[in-house]
Amino acid sequence: MCALLVNAPHRHQEREPAVRSLSVPEYRAFLSRHGRASFLQYPSWAEVKDLWRSERVGWHYPGGEISGAALVLYRQFPGTRKYFAYLPEGPVVDWSDPRLDQWLGPLLRHLRAAGAFAVRMGPAPAYRRWDAAAVKAGAGPGRRLSDVLATEVDPVGAALADRLRTRGWKRCGGEDDGDAQPRHVFRVPLAGRSLDDLWTGLNQEWRRNVRKAEKAGVETVVGTAADLPEFYRLLRITEERDGFRLGRSLAYYERQYEVLNAEEPGRMRLYLGVHRGEILAAHTMITAGSRVWYQTGASADHRREVRPSNALQWRMMCDAHALGADEYDMRGVPSTLDPDDRPFGLLRWKLGTGGQVVETLGEWETPVDGYTNTALYKAFQAYLARR
Known part of the structure; x- marks a missing residue:
């Protein structure tokens, strides 16, 4: 995936990629090129998790090739129109890129527009x-x-953990609990x-x-x-x-x-x-x-x-x-x-x-709207714990 970024025109290096929904063929084509994505990021996993709504999203520069992608699962919080967004062992992006905000900024804006109040993700690096x-x-x-x-x-993993912490992301749970997937x-x-x-x-x-x-x-x-x-x-x-x-x-x-x-x-x-x-x-x-x-x-x-x-x-x-x-x-x-x-x-x-x-790196969470939905975020965590 690094090659996709390196080979992009130089003007793209200073611009932020956009996030949009992807069709199944587009998404599968990206995963095929990447080759290292978790099976939890494949479209079929959304069909396994039938109690969740799903969406495939991709990062791209205008007119450029998809440079990152993710399967997003949405779980509605009962009694609200808000969703918890979950990216199991994803997104599939170039985590070695120090410009982390180019990945996370557009993603969070897209999830907020989709009605998400919080997001959990599982970055790939060890x-x-x-x-x-x-x-x-x-x-x-x-x-x-x-x-x-x-x-x-x-x-890469050590640097990414520091970058996520400085941006307010919280690592879930302890050594053997809190993550949906094994740490x-x-x-x-x-x-x-x-x-x-x-x-x-x-x-x-x-x-x-x-x-x-x-x-x-x-x-x-x-x-x-x-x-x-x-x-x-x-x-x-x-x-x-x-x-x-x-x-x-x-x-x-x-x-x-x-x-x-x-x-x-x-x-x-x-x-x-x-x-x-x-x-x-x-x-x-x-x-x-x-x-x-x-x-x-x-x-x-x-x-x-x-x-x-x-x-x-x-x-x-x-x-x-x-x-x-x-x-x-x-x-x-x-x-x-x-x-x-x-x-x-x-x-x-x-x-x-x-x-x-x-x-x-385990799983990391953050409220999508900053402090706006902190109470809803805590209530949803309590709901998940009861389940």
Whole structure:
């Protein structure tokens, strides 16, 4: 995207781009050129979130090419004509551009005209990264990721956080709450690596478990929409066993599968780990541009010794590699490094793939009309908390 700005005529550098609504073809063409947008910024995601009104917007100079874009979801505050605007893992713009007001100013004016009283967004740049070795070395009673020196601090992310704060944007919540999307994620780099590199990147326990699944006869297959009820049954078992609740219905996953694959066949896949004719594990994977995400995993309580989940993850990583993805994003992990904390088990499992814990910039909010709608903004936050 930087190239789009660099190649623009010089007179555009001193002018502010305009924001306007985009047609679906215009928006998809921009995402195709960009290639790094989150699946949450694709038009299909608006159809998944059917309780929200949606709009696709783009930044452009007069007569020029679209230089940034965003999927905006609007949620009406009951009893009012005002909307909360949400840009999940967006907008898709050149965040390295120090002229941040050129992006945010036109956006806020557009949202205000659309009736928004507040906006939440999730900028794409990472903030900090920890490799698996650093996380393992830092684990201990009472320890958290913030107690461990990061392997890398992203200069773009660090600068952007400062710029947002000086403009009155507030970072949502704490380390593990307040964001609609996970702040800490786990990513396995794929670019420039062979399958042998990925295999040797797994720790000994992971390689042993993948081999154990193969020896036990676990089959990894791609399922269909007809297998979603079994996936959901296993998900409820997993939620009960591991002490969490996603709060999604079977209908939600059926709708997600339908609309994502209608947009592009194979965008959402359901992988099944089958042993002796029984589905023991089921994981979902989403692809968009040059990125692949492991979204949700579920497994049975019995026959866990044949390691179906390890087999599925290795199959999914191999398929992501075959698709030419730059990375395999395993989504959220907790920030706790205390082995006695129940959530640490999920982090420990993902660490075995040899990837990195990435702290994103998280989600940021601001009232659209400054102090005018502060009371409405606080009331809406309380409404969301109750829900």
